[in-house]
Structures are given as structure tokens and as C-alpha cells.
Amino acid sequence: MKFIYKNSLLTVILTFLISNLSFAQTEKFILILDAGHGGKDPGNSYHGFSEKEIALKTTLKVGEYLAKDKEIKIIYTRVTDEFIELVNRPKIANKANANLFVSIHCNSVKNFGPSGTETFVMGLSRADMNIEVAKAENAVIYLEDNYKQNYQGFDPTNPESLLGLNIMQEENLNNSINLATKIQDNFTNNLNRKTRGVKQQPLWVLDAAYMPSVLIELGFLSNMEEGEFLNSLDGQNKMALEIANAIISYKNEYFGQTDTTATIETNIVEVVPNTVVASTNNSTDDEIIYKIQLSTSERNIKLIPKNFKGLDRISSSSENNTYKYFYGLTSNYEEAKKLQLVALTKGYSTAIITAFKNGKSVDINEVIK
Numbered sequence: 001m002k003f004i005y006k007n008s009l010l011t012v013i014l015t016f017l018i019s020n021l022s023f024a025q026t027e028k029f030i031l032i033l034d035a036g037h038g039g040k041d042p043g044n045s046y047h048g049f050s051e052k053e054i055a056l057k058t059t060l061k062v063g064e065y066l067a068k069d070k071e072i073k074i075i076y077t078r079v080t081d082e083f084i085e086l087v088n089r090p091k092i093a094n095k096a097n098a099n100l101f102v103s104i105h106c107n108s109v110k111n112f113g114p115s116g117t118e119t120f121v122m123g124l125s126r127a128d129m130n131i132e133v134a135k136a137e138n139a140v141i142y143l144e145d146n147y148k149q150n151y152q153g154f155d156p157t158n159p160e161s162l163l164g165l166n167i168m169q170e171e172n173l174n175n176s177i178n179l180a181t182k183i184q185d186n187f188t189n190n191l192n193r194k195t196r197g198v199k200q201q202p203l204w205v206l207d208a209a210y211m212p213s214v215l216i217e218l219g220f221l222s223n224m225e226e227g228e229f230l231n232s233l234d235g236q237n238k239m240a241l242e243i244a245n246a247i248i249s250y251k252n253e254y255f256g257q258t259d260t261t262a263t264i265e266t267n268i269v270e271v272v273p274n275t276v277v278a279s280t281n282n283s284t285d286d287e288i289i290y291k292i293q294l295s296t297s298e299r300n301i302k303l304i305p306k307n308f309k310g311l312d313r314i315s316s317s318s319e320n321n322t323y324k325y326f327y328g329l330t331s332n333y334e335e336a337k338k339l340q341l342v343a344l345t346k347g348y349s350t351a352i353i354t355a356f357k358n359g360k361s362v363d364i365n366e367v368i369k
């Protein structure tokens with residue numbers, strides 16, 4: 001076969017062991033949250049529902065829920081509508097020595113009838129193998145500039161290449177299946193969503209990750225009713241919450257119970273932003289202050305949470321009858337990035353970090369050099 005995978009099983013196992021030792025030493029469970037598709041790769045789109053948008057919004061909400069557990073370090077492969085090459089998604093996880101990789105997608109078929117959730121783990125199904133799903137998820141490879149070099153002859157439309165995606169991380173497979181089962185059970189038992197089960201498929205993004213990995217198909221956008229649910233704020237909150245609780249359960253099972261609650265409160269409807277302490281006290285005139293610019297408008301909007309999708313700590317500035325609206329305030333750039341993520345989660349897709357000194361706007365690129 002043309003497909004060649006350079007990393008040996010030994011490398012996979014050693015990396016997995018190092019990842020576990022790293023958790024014991026740092027007491028941080030490193031989680032990679034991967035919103036499928038993005039940028040020039042829209043994924044599937046039916047009835048006006050966009051996979052890349054739903055996947056991103058749901059993924060960010062999962063992260064918001066899990067941020068309540070201070071022993072989890074969350075790394076996102078993307079937090080905006082940007083194209084991330086498929087080959088780089090698992091690389092992010094491997095470089096971070098992550099404990100878990102979770103990729104979130106939406107399904108579709110030409111027949112508008114099918115519905116239901118399913119979660120994939122790496123492997124070759126011995127029965128009823130859905131090659132078409134594997135082709136669809138792997139086809140993004142063709143959008144990359146150097147796909148022939150990156151994937152060394154791998155052809156996502158060739159069943160021979162798909163069969164060449166052997167299970168390289170056997171030590172992780174049972175753990176992946178365990179997490180996938182928890183996710184599916186949560187969807188079914190808590191949300192009454194139809195389940196299509198846990199399946200093994202040869203998906204590059206799972207095969208190339210050195211740690212337990214799952215790919216979640218939230219449901220079918222081709223099904224109008226299911227698409228409307230997944231496209232709604234309520235649907236995204238509910239699906240994200242069940243994924244988050246499954247991850248908490250998995251972490252507690254394999255890495256020990258933490259001081260935080262085993263599961264996140266299930267009565268959460270709106271995503272609650274992290275409390276980021278703004279460094280307003282004892283600040284000096286020369287201190288750099290960061291705010292998140294949400295939007296610009298010709299309207300003078302009252303600065304109350306209900307006018308800004310529930311966000312508080314809103315401020316504004318005006319010039320030439322144009323108003324700029326900002327969220328949050330901090331002197332710490334890392335905290336500013338968290339605030340930006342909260343704004344993105346709330347639907348402000350163009351939210352950017354802005355910097356101020358002595359009350360005047362300064363070039364953010366100069367500040368963070």
C-alpha cells in the first residue's frame with residue numbers, strides 16, 4: 001500500500017505513558033477540543049444549517065462548562081472561523097502531551113430522513129463498515145496545499161488507503177470506547193436523543209493522535225428537525241453539557257476524583273462566562289489595559305447585559321457618531337484571551353482583543369511583542 005505511517009506503536013505507547021506521568025506531576029488533565037472544519041472548509045450544509053458554525057459554537061460551550069474544573073487545561077484547535085489543516089489537529093494534541101482528544105462534527109446524508117448521534121473511535125469495524133463517513137471526514141485533505149507530502153500517498157477516496165489506517169494506539173482504544181459510550185449514553189438518557197451507537201472508523205484525525213480520541217457526530221443537519229435543534233442555543237448548550245459531563249466522568253475514572261464536583265450542574269441553560277479578575281485596583285497610568293471589542297454601531301446602545309447576549313462589564317467609546325462596544329477589562333493578556341473566548345462563545349464571531357494605555361487605544365501588535 002502507498003500509505004506509510006512513520007510513528008511506531010512503541011512511540012505511541014511511550015507518549016501515552018509520558019502523558020499520564022505528566023498529569024500526575026502537574027495535576028492538570030490536558031484536553032484538546034477540536035471543532036471540525038472551518039474557514040474554506042465549511043463541512044456540510046443543509047436547510048441553512050452550517051456544520052462549521054455549529055461545531056465551533058458547541059465546542060466552545062463544552063470548554064466553558066469544563067472551565068469550572070480547575071484541574072483541566074483546555075487547548076482548542078480553533079476558536080474562530082479559520083481553516084486548520086487536518087494534519088495539524090492531532091499534532092497540536094501530540095505536542096501538548098494531551099490526555100484526551102475530542103473532535104466535534106455534524107452529520108448529513110442525501111436522504112433527509114436519518115437522524116441520531118454517533119461517536120467514532122479509531123479502528124476498523126469488522127461489520128457494517130461505513131466507508132462513506134470516513135471518506136467525507138477525510139476529504140478535507142484535498143483543500144490543503146501540500147496534501148500529497150503531508151499524507152504520503154493517503155487517498156481518502158480509496159478503500160485500500162482507508163484500510164491502511166491501522167490501529168497504532170491499541171493501549172488507547174478501550175479508553176476511547178469507554179468515553180464514546182459515556183457520551184452516547186448521556187445523549188440518550190439525559191436528552192432522549194436517538195443513538196446510532198459507538199463505531200470504529202479509519203479517520204485520520206483520530207489515528208494520528210497518540211492519546212484516547214473520539215469524534216462526535218452531533219446529529220444530521222440534513223434532517224430538518226434535528227438540524228434546528230443543533231442550530232439553536234438551547235440545543236448547543238444541552239449537547240455541550242452532556243459531552244462535558246462525559247469528559248468529567250472519564251477524567252475521574254482514569255485520573256482520580258478531584259475536589260470539584262463529579263459532574264457539572266445540569267440546570268445550566270446559558271453558558272456562564274468565567275470570572276476573570278480585572279486588574280483595575282492599584283493600576284498605574286502606564287499600565288496596559290485590555291478589553292474585548294464586540295462590535296461597532298451607529299446606535300447608542302444602553303450598556304446592560306440583555307443588550308449584549310448576557311455579557312456584563314460592558315463599556316463603550318464614540319467617535320464621529322460611531323460607537324464601539326467592549327467587554328471586560330484586565331491588565332493580563334492571558335486573561336484577555338479568556339475573555340475573548342467567552343465573547344466568541346456568546347456569538348460575537350468578530351470579537352478582538354484591544355489594548356489601551358493612559359486611556360488611549362494602542363496597537364495590540366506592539367504591546368504583545
